[in-house]
Amino acid sequence: MLIEKSKFISKTTITKNTYLIKVLSPSIARTAKPGQFCNIKVSENSFPLLRRPFSICDVDGEFIYFMFDIHGEGTRLLRDKNEGDELDIIGPLGIGFNLQWDYDTAIIIAGGLGSAPFPFLTKNIPANMEIHSFVGGRTKENVIDYKMKNVSVATDDGSNGFYGNVVEFFKSRIDEFAAKKIKVFACGPNPMLKALQNFCNEKNINCQLSVETVMACGFGICQGCPIEKYNGDGYLLVCKDGPVFDSMAVKL
Ligand SMILES: Cc1cc2nc3c(=O)[nH]c(=O)nc-3n(C[C@H](O)[C@H](O)[C@H](O)COP(=O)(O)OP(=O)(O)OC[C@H]3O[C@@H](n4cnc5c(N)ncnc54)[C@H](O)[C@@H]3O)c2cc1C
Ligand code: FES
Secondary structure, eight states: OEEEEEEEEEEEEEETTEEEEEEEOHHHHHHOOTTOEEEEEOOSSSSSOSOEEEEOOEEETTEEEEEEEOOSHHHHHHHTOOTTOEEEEEEEESBOOOOOOOOSEEEEEEEGGGGTTHHHHHHHSOTTSEEEEEEEESSGGGOOOTTOSSEEEEETTSSSSEESOHHHHHHHTGGGGTTSOEEEEEESOHHHHHHHHHHHHHHTOEEEEEOOOOOSSSSSSSOOOEEEBTTSSOEEEHHHHOBEEETTTBOO
């Protein structure tokens, strides 16, 4: 974990409300792994007090990319940075995706902004492995498939692809993977992850879930991000023991 004075380089738009920012942060970029996150101080003064956590969307040499929607003041301040502005970033934080190559087909499942960690993961999956990405959004405007491979789309209103949620879509296609050794990597709203967890655990499918909670410190000091263990035997911390957990590890 490092604290690095980083430099805001540029901003692009992915959808109407979704931004991708490029930041020069050589030390964090060098050690970052897919599924990890950074805690960013979004202003130079004391408001907002708390840093904001964002998944590492992609890494390219000394540059890190973050993708975010505008939720409140923190993300608005981040969007309004200018080229050359300094950003104080702590990272890389947490435990990312388990990249043991104990499968032949990676199934990536993303709901809404849950697509954020997958450009970096996709880049790190060896070329000889199959990748199938299932991407869901409320409407076609909310579907984010930036730098993902072999994408199939689901929308809640049927405006693009499968009519329904992305977990139902994956379940409807599961027979296609009967002869494969699959591993599922997922990120999205908690109800989506819970539905996926139930399905994967019941079918004994190897599944990794990237979970979100509200956070403060981001590295295990404040105890502010507990998540109950799957077996009910105590708690883990999302920032330190996650944010990526095996689907058999936590209760959603
Ligand atoms: C490990 C981790 C990785 C994340 N990665 C991303 C990412 O890649 N892109 C992205 O856009 N967001 C991500 N988030 C959520 C992000 O941290 C919040 O969107 C951000 O803190 C909102 O800050 P704000 O000041 O704009 O909004 P605030 O004013 O703090 O909040 C505005 C609204 O957003 C809600 N909100 C705040 N934090 C969260 C949260 N963690 N989850 C859900 N709702 C929240 C609040 O309840 C409130 O309704 C991540 C969160 C975690 C814990
Ligand atoms: S955010 Fe402080 S312990 Fe997790």
